[in-house]
Amino acid sequence: MKTVMYGAGNIGRGFIGALLSQTGYEVVFVDVNDEVVNTINRDKTYPQEIVGEHGKTVWIQNIRAVDGKDTSSVSNEIASADLLATSVGVSVLEKIVPVICEGLTKRWDQDPDNVLDLLICENLMDADKFLRERIYKTLPARHKETMSQSLGLVETSIGRMVPVMTDDMKKGDPLRICVEEYDFLPVDRNAFKGPIPDYDKIVPYSPFSFYLERKLYIHNMAHAFTAFLGKIKGYTYIDESINDIYIRKLVEGAMIESAMMISKKYQVEFSELKAHIDDLLLRFQNSDLHDTVERVGREPLRKLKPDDRLVGALRGCEHAGILPVYLSFAVACALYNVTKDSASELLAETSQISTQEPCGKYIMGFYEQLKSAPKDFPSILKMTDTLYSEIRGPVV
Numbered sequence: 001m002k003t004v005m006y007g008a009g010n011i012g013r014g015f016i017g018a019l020l021s022q023t024g025y026e027v028v029f030v031d032v033n034d035e036v037v038n039t040i041n042r043d044k045t046y047p048q049e050i051v052g053e054h055g056k057t058v059w060i061q062n063i064r065a066v067d068g069k070d071t072s073s074v075s076n077e078i079a080s081a082d083l084l085a086t087s088v089g090v091s092v093l094e095k096i097v098p099v100i101c102e103g104l105t106k107r108w109d110q111d112p113d114n115v116l117d118l119l120i121c122e123n124l125m126d127a128d129k130f131l132r133e134r135i136y137k138t139l140p141a142r143h144k145e146t147m148s149q150s151l152g153l154v155e156t157s158i159g160r161m162v163p164v165m166t167d168d169m170k171k172g173d174p175l176r177i178c179v180e181e182y183d184f185l186p187v188d189r190n191a192f193k194g195p196i197p198d199y200d201k202i203v204p205y206s207p208f209s210f211y212l213e214r215k216l217y218i219h220n221m222a223h224a225f226t227a228f229l230g231k232i233k234g235y236t237y238i239d240e241s242i243n244d245i246y247i248r249k250l251v252e253g254a255m256i257e258s259a260m261m262i263s264k265k266y267q268v269e270f271s272e273l274k275a276h277i278d279d280l281l282l283r284f285q286n287s288d289l290h291d292t293v294e295r296v297g298r299e300p301l302r303k304l305k306p307d308d309r310l311v312g313a314l315r316g317c318e319h320a321g322i323l324p325v326y327l328s329f330a331v332a333c334a335l336y337n338v339t340k341d342s343a344s345e346l347l348a349e350t351s352q353i354s355t356q357e358p359c360g361k362y363i364m365g366f367y368e369q370l371k372s373a374p375k376d377f378p379s380i381l382k383m384t385d386t387l388y389s390e391i392r393g394p395v396v
């Protein structure tokens, strides 16, 4: 049984390739990084270092690598694979479509019923649609029909955090990869055409949008919010930021709003989501990951778009009748990280939120407070409490 793992980077080596090797596959990594490819083929193993409380080193076995520039060899591997996975980054995904199509063509010229599932391990909403359109366009006419019955485009939710590896962390081994302990991979149950890999860490689920929204609106939203608050306070690392008691309270408040929304939308017990929140807050505290507020809070403008983690969560709450008070503050923090003036224009243009809307008013109120006293988080907390009680009215 063979998996082709496209991308031997942080997630390819640190998560998916390792997981599939442990599931029992031979893992053939494809990468354009010569050092990584040559070292995998020389050592036939690499150390995966699990950092944190239960730290240990796991040696990943049953692996080899193919040079991504040798497209003929890559397509031969795809033609004879039992499973395919990608984790190359969204901007590269499009570029590898021609090679994937070459592999599928070789495969289906032999046997059009030879199904192949492709696990898409990228941070991309509607990743299946994205690949389906491009693969369909690129495949030769004789295989366009085959695709619908023989190719499973499987969305996944990558929850494991793998930091950028510094030279210090590599300790002289270009393959060494530091990862957190969390290693579950939720996958879209309905998308498989062949058997679902049988391993307890691979969690098939339907409707899969539940996991995608949980990841984006709870994990990614809270992570970004922690980073923005940390930047304002002058912290370098995510763990420093989340250990600040005021930041933790603010972030947890926003996570609970998102969780109430998701619980209502997907009819999932709130307690299940609360356990996920508690676990994430612990995971953000992992100082051995050395994850920076700079990386997690990068490109705040992109993170302010209507369907991204902040405004997406806020709009989802409004839709579900949940008050997005902490989420409004999260949006205000992102705005504050982008601009110290003309915030209302930016909010309208980038996030499509008008200052006439209730949430637009809350956001601008928080933004003005941040401008006048950026590090006064106790006052912000007081503002959230007051806002809640004003909007909610008396409680019996």
Ligand SMILES: NC(=O)C1=CN([C@@H]2O[C@H](COP(=O)(O)OP(=O)(O)OC[C@H]3O[C@@H](n4cnc5c(N)ncnc54)[C@H](O)[C@@H]3O)[C@@H](O)[C@H]2O)C=CC1
Residues within 6 Å of the ligand: 006, 007, 008, 009, 010, 011, 012, 030, 031, 032, 033, 068, 087, 088, 089, 090, 092, 095, 096, 121, 122, 123, 124, 158, 159, 160, 161, 162, 163
């Ligand atoms: N690092 C993390 O904590 C998480 C990352 N992700 C997502 O996983 C995906 C991969 O991210 P990382 O592993 O962090 O990035 P990375 O940059 O470490 O890995 C990407 C790998 O793809 C290789 N590559 C580039 N072009 C290629 C080509 N044409 N053919 C073959 N290989 C090629 C690169 O050499 C690199 O080794 C991204 O979509 C990211 O958003 C998702 C969740 C967590």
Ligand SMILES: O=P(O)(O)OC[C@H]1O[C@](O)(CO)[C@@H](O)[C@@H]1O
Residues within 6 Å of the ligand: 123, 158, 159, 161, 162, 219, 220, 223, 224, 295, 296, 298, 299
């Ligand atoms: O890559 P983006 O969109 O800047 O988002 C960063 C987020 O993505 C991850 O790298 C993977 O989900 C998280 O660790 C982080 O919250």
